Structure formats: structure tokens, C-alpha cells
Amino acid sequence: MPAFEPFRGIRYDTRSLDPTLVTSPPYDVISPNDRESLVDGSAFNVTRIDLPVPDPAQPSADPYRLAAALLTTWRQDGILVTDEVPAFTVHRMSSVDEDGVAHHTTGVVGALRLSAPGEGEILCHEYTTPKAKSDRLDLLGATDANLSAVWGLSPAAGLTDLLQLTEEPTLEFSADGVTHAVWVVTDPSRISAIRAAIEPHPIVIADGHHRYETSLAHRDRIRADSGEGTAAEFVMCFVVELSETQLSVGPIHRLVTGLGFGVDLIATLETFFEIEPFAAPATGVIHALEQAGSLALILPDAEFLLRPRPEMFTTTRDLDSSRLDHALASLTGIDVAYQHGVENIRSAVDSGAVDFGVLLRPVTVAQIIDIAEGGERMPPKSTFFFPKPPTGIVLRSLLDN
Structure with a gap:
């Protein structure tokens, strides 16, 4: 010990x-x-x-x-x-x-x-x-x-x-x-x-x-x-x-650049998630995502809920970071950066500094214990x-x- x-x-x-x-x-x-x-x-x-x-x-x-x-x-x-x-x-x-x-x-x-x-x-x-x-x-x-x-x-x-x-x-x-x-x-x-x-x-x-x-x-x-x-x-x-x-424990969100010209992002993500418009509340955005069982896609002119399709994630950990890594693997040439804070993500997207952002839900303490005791690890910047x-x-x- x-x-x-x-x-x-x-x-x-x-x-x-x-x-x-x-x-x-x-x-x-x-x-x-x-x-x-x-x-x-x-x-x-x-x-x-x-x-x-x-x-x-x-x-x-x-x-x-x-x-x-x-x-x-x-x-x-x-x-x-x-x-x-x-x-x-x-x-x-x-x-x-x-x-x-x-x-x-x-x-x-x-x-x-x-x-x-x-x-x-x-x-x-x-x-x-x-x-x-x-x-x-x-x-x-x-x-x-x-x-x-x-x-x-x-x-x-x-x-x-x-x-x-x-x-x-x-x-x-x-x-x-x-x-x-x-x-x-x-x-x-x-x-x-x-x-x-x-x-x-x-x-x-x-x-x-x-x-x-x-x-x-x-x-x-x-x-x-x-x-x-x-x-x-x-x-x-x-x-x-x-x-x-x-x-x-809070989430660390994702900022993505390098999306190729003409790539249909919604169509790509729709393979992995059910997608619907997100009317985000003024406060408590992450709580709203937890209630909806979803991640959120942040674009310059719209926001969408991303509800994972279970059949697409049978081999990944029960973590938003793992699901998103799996989904984004189908997009070649992108760069992913990490940032906490909902408003930081929105600001980066609105400024044009990035192509899009994704809001994640927080990992639970129980998930941290389960993964550590199992000798496994989460993707970088999960917590x-x-x-x-x-x-x-x-x-x-x-x-x-």
C-alpha cells in the first residue's frame, strides 16, 4: 500500500x-x-x-x-x-x-x-x-x-x-x-x-x-x-x-478545426447520434444535457443535441469522450482541442476560430473508480x-x- x-x-x-x-x-x-x-x-x-x-x-x-x-x-x-x-x-x-x-x-x-x-x-x-x-x-x-x-x-x-x-x-x-x-x-x-x-x-x-x-x-x-x-x-x-x-467533476469540451470543405458534418454525425435542435436554457446547460442523455453540437448558427445510438458504441466505454472519439475518427484531417466552460466553447465557435464545438456531460465519481480499479484509462481530458x-x-x- x-x-x-x-x-x-x-x-x-x-x-x-x-x-x-x-x-x-x-x-x-x-x-x-x-x-x-x-x-x-x-x-x-x-x-x-x-x-x-x-x-x-x-x-x-x-x-x-x-x-x-x-x-x-x-x-x-x-x-x-x-x-x-x-x-x-x-x-x-x-x-x-x-x-x-x-x-x-x-x-x-x-x-x-x-x-x-x-x-x-x-x-x-x-x-x-x-x-x-x-x-x-x-x-x-x-x-x-x-x-x-x-x-x-x-x-x-x-x-x-x-x-x-x-x-x-x-x-x-x-x-x-x-x-x-x-x-x-x-x-x-x-x-x-x-x-x-x-x-x-x-x-x-x-x-x-x-x-x-x-x-x-x-x-x-x-x-x-x-x-x-x-x-x-x-x-x-x-x-x-x-x-x-x-x-x-465537470466536463472538458471539444473544439474542432480542420473540417474539410464540403464535408456534411450533420450527415456524418447522424450515423452515430440522433440529432435534434437544442434550445439551450440560459443557465444549467450541462444539467439539461444530462437530463436529455445527450452531448451538444455547437455551430456558428445553430446548436443540436447529439443522443448516442447505443448500437454504434457497443465496443466503447460508457463515456462521452470515448463516444465522441469514436465518431470523430471518421473525419480525416481534423484537430481536436480541449476547453472547459460552455461559454468558452460558444465564443470560440462564434469567433470563427474553430469549425465546431461539442459539449460533453461530466464523468461521475463512480465511473472514475470503476475504470481505475479495472486497470483501464479514459481518453485524455475526460475529467x-x-x-x-x-x-x-x-x-x-x-x-x-
Whole structure:
């Protein structure tokens, strides 16, 4: 079973720095414009390290090496400070949905021992794309640090209750409609209780498959050079109890370009779906799709429901992402991009930037468990967990632990 250990975390000195200005969303949801806004907001925003770009003033410099140098400088200058003793970090995210219902996700950040898929300790549920993985490997190799946590799910019953702390949080702030409360746990009895709850059970990777697979590749590279027993044997992981009450899973939709001239898209898709006009509600579009048992095709001048024809998907997983991959395989030369948010899809289609979009329904927690435990994986970008833990709450050095 997995080992889950406290570590000496690296944290912003929030006595002098505003956490809303130095933390950021995860790297894979940040657009170029978002990145520009974040780095303009603070000279110490973590995006400067976690999402490095070439420096026009040093065009020949490796951006990953520049990120590593910046991390070192911030630590030396006291912008980032290191825990004196190993600690767990309890993190609670609280938000209110569009219906006024409050949601809370409480988890604990620690160091999770890496285990290859198939060994039974760590279960992955989704394939990854190679480009993003190579980017993360280059960054990890340069910085020797976990800059953001993998999100893991644990079937440990009662873990949420165990993480309900009564002390004042070490850090509390709100950003993007989410309130974050953070506690640094160093008490040996609490550390033992958390480990005792988590370690008897396998961990399902909910989000951060790229980071997990990257960490495995980095571990193997370090083993070849230095043997086992280094900090590279572990990865920073945010562990949440596997419970419907703790998780909100949204869909990641599709944007398609490269549709050939004269291709009858409706006729092509009609082979796989029953198609009818979609009078989308002003709000709750995804709920409407769930009620209709359908995906939705978004065109510049119309929207349609796509109700899967069961006989056409007898060999695919019971997932919208799998069904759509199967249907789109009949269209040659297309490129598929991934985007969350209904309005983002509509905007891209209306602007003419893409040929069409498809809205998907969210995957359920039960489907994630079923696929992971069966040793299978969903297509890339099948799940979108929210709210996302921001990058910059805590970092983990592979040199200090």
C-alpha cells in the first residue's frame, strides 16, 4: 500500500506578501493572457516558475533553467521560506455554486511514494498527451521541486472528519470565488493519525496525471544515476476522501478545426447520434444535457443535441469522450482541442476560430473508480475537477527532503 509522509514544505512569507497575488491557478488552465496578468500582478507570482517562457532579454537561455534560478533566488531572499520540521498541509476549499449551495473540499498535502501503474498502490484513470508531459519533465529536472500537487482520491472512510481542525488556519484567502483555508500540521499524533487513515488504501489519481507520470520518469532517471532512497521516490500529493460530497467533476469540451470543405458534418454525425435542435436554457446547460442523455453540437448558427445510438458504441466505454472519439475518427484531417466552460466553447465557435464545438456531460465519481480499479484509462481530458487547488500554497524540494 502507498506510503504518505509529511515533508518540509516551502511556503511564501505571507507576512509581507499577499497570497492572492503570488499564487496562481494550475499551469494547464492558464492562457497566455492569463499568464501575463498574473506576472504583471506580482514580481513573485509562482507562475514565473511553474509556467516559464523564453526571456526576450536572454533569447538563448533555457527557460526551465531560468525558472530554477529564480526559485533559488526567492529562497535565498526570504520570499519563500522552508518549514523547520516535516509537516502535512491541510487545505480546505469552500465555494458556493450558481444555485446558492455551499461546497467544501478538504484534503491533505503530503509526499506520496511513487508506484508504477499496475503495481496496485496508485490507480490512474486517464491517458495523457505527450507534449505537456515533456514540458513538465524538463521543469522538474531543472528545478528539482514539486511546484504543484497531484490530486489523489482515497477510499479512507472518515478522512474528511479527521481533517476538520478547530484551530485558526495558518493562512486564509479568497480568489476566483473560492475561499482557501490552510493549516500546517506538525503534531506527531495528528501526523500518525493521517498516515494511518491513508496508507492502508490505494490512491486514485484524480487530477495531475501529467505530473504523476513525469515524476515517475524523473524517479527512474535519478535511480539510474543515484540508486533508490532519494526524495525523487515521492511526489507531492493533495489527498481527498473519495466521496461525492467532497468532489465536483465537470466536463472538458471539444473544439474542432480542420473540417474539410464540403464535408456534411450533420450527415456524418447522424450515423452515430440522433440529432435534434437544442434550445439551450440560459443557465444549467450541462444539467439539461444530462437530463436529455445527450452531448451538444455547437455551430456558428445553430446548436443540436447529439443522443448516442447505443448500437454504434457497443465496443466503447460508457463515456462521452470515448463516444465522441469514436465518431470523430471518421473525419480525416481534423484537430481536436480541449476547453472547459460552455461559454468558452460558444465564443470560440462564434469567433470563427474553430469549425465546431461539442459539449460533453461530466464523468461521475463512480465511473472514475470503476475504470481505475479495472486497470483501464479514459481518453485524455475526460475529467475536470473543480475548484482547483492553486499553485503556490506549498512547494516541495527534492533536495531538502
